[in-house]
Amino acid sequence: MSRRGRGLRVAVVGATGVVGQEFFRVLAQRAFPVAGLKALASERSAGGSVRWDGRSLPVEALDERALAGVDLALFSAGADVSRTFAPLAVEAGALVVDNSSAWRMNDDVPLVVPEVNAEDIARSEGIIANPNCSTIPLTIVLDALRREAGLERVLVATYQSASGAGRDLVLELEEQIRAVAAGRRPEASVYPHVLAHNVVPGGWPPARDGYNEEEMKIVNETRKILHAPRLRVGATCVRVPVPVAHSEAVLVETERALEPEAARELLGRTPGVVVLDGPGPDDYPTPAAVAGTDEVYVGRIRRDLSSDRGLLMWIVSDNLRKGAALNAVQVAERAVEMGVL
Amino acid sequence: MSRRGRGLRVAVVGATGVVGQEFFRVLAQRAFPVAGLKALASERSAGGSVRWDGRSLPVEALDERALAGVDLALFSAGADVSRTFAPLAVEAGALVVDNSSAWRMNDDVPLVVPEVNAEDIARSEGIIANPNCSTIPLTIVLDALRREAGLERVLVATYQSASGAGRDLVLELEEQIRAVAAGRRPEASVYPHVLAHNVVPGGWPPARDGYNEEEMKIVNETRKILHAPRLRVGATCVRVPVPVAHSEAVLVETERALEPEAARELLGRTPGVVVLDGPGPDDYPTPAAVAGTDEVYVGRIRRDLSSDRGLLMWIVSDNLRKGAALNAVQVAERAVEMGVL
Numbered sequence: 001m002s003r004r005g006r007g008l009r010v011a012v013v014g015a016t017g018v019v020g021q022e023f024f025r026v027l028a029q030r031a032f033p034v035a036g037l038k039a040l041a042s043e044r045s046a047g048g049s050v051r052w053d054g055r056s057l058p059v060e061a062l063d064e065r066a067l068a069g070v071d072l073a074l075f076s077a078g079a080d081v082s083r084t085f086a087p088l089a090v091e092a093g094a095l096v097v098d099n100s101s102a103w104r105m106n107d108d109v110p111l112v113v114p115e116v117n118a119e120d121i122a123r124s125e126g127i128i129a130n131p132n133c134s135t136i137p138l139t140i141v142l143d144a145l146r147r148e149a150g151l152e153r154v155l156v157a158t159y160q161s162a163s164g165a166g167r168d169l170v171l172e173l174e175e176q177i178r179a180v181a182a183g184r185r186p187e188a189s190v191y192p193h194v195l196a197h198n199v200v201p202g203g204w205p206p207a208r209d210g211y212n213e214e215e216m217k218i219v220n221e222t223r224k225i226l227h228a229p230r231l232r233v234g235a236t237c238v239r240v241p242v243p244v245a246h247s248e249a250v251l252v253e254t255e256r257a258l259e260p261e262a263a264r265e266l267l268g269r270t271p272g273v274v275v276l277d278g279p280g281p282d283d284y285p286t287p288a289a290v291a292g293t294d295e296v297y298v299g300r301i302r303r304d305l306s307s308d309r310g311l312l313m314w315i316v317s318d319n320l321r322k323g324a325a326l327n328a329v330q331v332a333e334r335a336v337e338m339g340v341l
Numbered sequence: 342m343s344r345r346g347r348g349l350r351v352a353v354v355g356a357t358g359v360v361g362q363e364f365f366r367v368l369a370q371r372a373f374p375v376a377g378l379k380a381l382a383s384e385r386s387a388g389g390s391v392r393w394d395g396r397s398l399p400v401e402a403l404d405e406r407a408l409a410g411v412d413l414a415l416f417s418a419g420a421d422v423s424r425t426f427a428p429l430a431v432e433a434g435a436l437v438v439d440n441s442s443a444w445r446m447n448d449d450v451p452l453v454v455p456e457v458n459a460e461d462i463a464r465s466e467g468i469i470a471n472p473n474c475s476t477i478p479l480t481i482v483l484d485a486l487r488r489e490a491g492l493e494r495v496l497v498a499t500y501q502s503a504s505g506a507g508r509d510l511v512l513e514l515e516e517q518i519r520a521v522a523a524g525r526r527p528e529a530s531v532y533p534h535v536l537a538h539n540v541v542p543g544g545w546p547p548a549r550d551g552y553n554e555e556e557m558k559i560v561n562e563t564r565k566i567l568h569a570p571r572l573r574v575g576a577t578c579v580r581v582p583v584p585v586a587h588s589e590a591v592l593v594e595t596e597r598a599l600e601p602e603a604a605r606e607l608l609g610r611t612p613g614v615v616v617l618d619g620p621g622p623d624d625y626p627t628p629a630a631v632a633g634t635d636e637v638y639v640g641r642i643r644r645d646l647s648s649d650r651g652l653l654m655w656i657v658s659d660n661l662r663k664g665a666a667l668n669a670v671q672v673a674e675r676a677v678e679m680g681v682l
Contacts, residue, residue, distance in 0.1 A: 153647045153648070154647060155496065155592060155645070155647050157498035157577075157590035159500070159540045159579065159581070177518055177521055177522050177537075178522045180518055180522075181518050181519045181521075181522035181523070182522070192623035193623065193627050193629070193630075194629055196518075197582070197583055197584055197629055198583060198627050198628055198629035199500045199581050199583060199588055199627065199628060200627055201588070201590070201625055201627070201640070201641055201655045202622065202623050202625055202641070203623065205622070206622040209601075209643055209644060210601060210618075210641065210642065210643030210644075211643060211646075212622065219646055232646065232647040232648065233646060233647055234592070234645045234646045234647035234648070234651070234653060235646075236498075236590040236641065236653055236655065238500065238588075238590065240500070240540050240581055240582075241538070241581075241582055241583075242538055242539060242540060242582075243538055247540055247542070247579075249498035249542070249577040249579065249590075251496060251575070260550075260551060277551075281543065281546070281547040281553065282533035282534065282543050282544065284542055284543055286534050286539050286540065286541055286542070287539055287540060288534070288535055288538055288539035289534075299542070300542055300543070300551065300577065301551065302550055302551030302552060303550060303551075304496070304575045305552075305560055305573065305574060305575045305576075306494045306495060306496050306573040306574055306575035307494070307573065307575070310575070312575060312577055314542045314577065
């Protein structure tokens, strides 16, 4: 009998983080079949409580014992925690959906966006990785365009919100905004540069050849999710003073010509995508409007004037929801449907 | 005898605007040979005063009479004012350097970035156009790369500050920041969307095929300044909640391969350019750091992973200075040197 019959015992690891909190909201909003719910976090955060579905849940310290009897473990507590505890959760019998980068590029671990490659869930040996928050919305759009016209090249410039770096940067931005409003000089401690009244093309750890880790995640994860290991992908990642929702200015060069109107039409019927592109000149998605929603919004779809088969577009998505918690819960839902969970 | 001998009678048209105010600072800082200085503005702004070199200048209403006897008229009062009054200033004997878009694409009007095409000043019949604030820094970088490796294609995503839209948006952003800091809901009236805690891929008048006027300025002005009418240029323009300085994430595809290190080296010896690109992972320019400076800053120079001969880079420049007032005054300085003024 599927474990779903009696509901699932779920653990959220990293329960007090910005994505952790979003997990509780998403589980409640989607009426996920929860038989029991544990909020796990570091020793430091244990002892407090989190809200779930109108109730208060105590936050317990994460250790091996806390994972016993768990069917589904949703991890978002950083790569180090996932490297140590995800295998222990699997040993204890759980399916892990891991929002960290720890397992994403492991050949034995599926990296899944349900709208794109749900079939990879079947390959899971216990851990399924949730992709980077900028990569998820991008691959949904790319996959839809690819089915119609093939894909040759992708170039992305991002406008990423503070919450992508976690609660500390959200709080630091809030404090900086108060400083600016009061005529004081804003100060940075979490991030290498002040974010208020600024944009910062970095703050992620360096990777190689001048790229940072965030940019290489977009390159490598996009290839893996699309099963297109040689797809040409370039990226520039920039942090902007926005609390929630990531935006991306994207060039897509297709193998076969695709008119903007045709792209608009096919994206409009792609599950999980909302096209917001006119008729008025200022009808396009912005992160302030998209924050808190579930869909991937696409606007400003037009011909790239610098190439023959290029389209330019503007993609916005809530990085805590579709970019993280929502996608992970959708992966779990599909795993249940597929009998993997 | 050159008019410079006795100094020049200068008029700033649009004296109370954000660029107008910058004109006065730049003229003083560069010790421009001013024999007399007039601050001109609309009827509405006349009667007030502006600061210049420690003195207070009365603001006079702009009319034909006010332009009599002026040698150099620096215009930044919008395209309509320039269309009406720039020809009158020329008739009255002045050289006009016009910061509006009114004359930029006119075949008889040079569009000049002194570092790139100062020689075009000699073609002037009285009006010289100052390019768009995003285009000026871009063309300085492109010209340097072109001399070494040729140019095939350019793609730009911008992060443009509020001051590019004028004082009203700067004030609106300030008020929105105060609202956010106080927990109130920010409101938009000048711009089509709230800018605080947001990024807005629009707000410029629509051009055609889904492009707005700002994007088409980058495309068309870049081609004109570089004398490269068929250069492939694409652009996405985005407004960000930054008061001053525009940033651009840029792809440059060259005709011949150019290593990032070679690009860094050649940009490092390009007049008007500062390379800020390491050695630390967070050594790159940001608008907060660049605001108030004269140079074009370039960082994050690296190979584009999506093309064979592409370089990605990050360009930041003060849109009120090198993007507007400083470039215009530099044009006037070169005009003096060339005997045009």
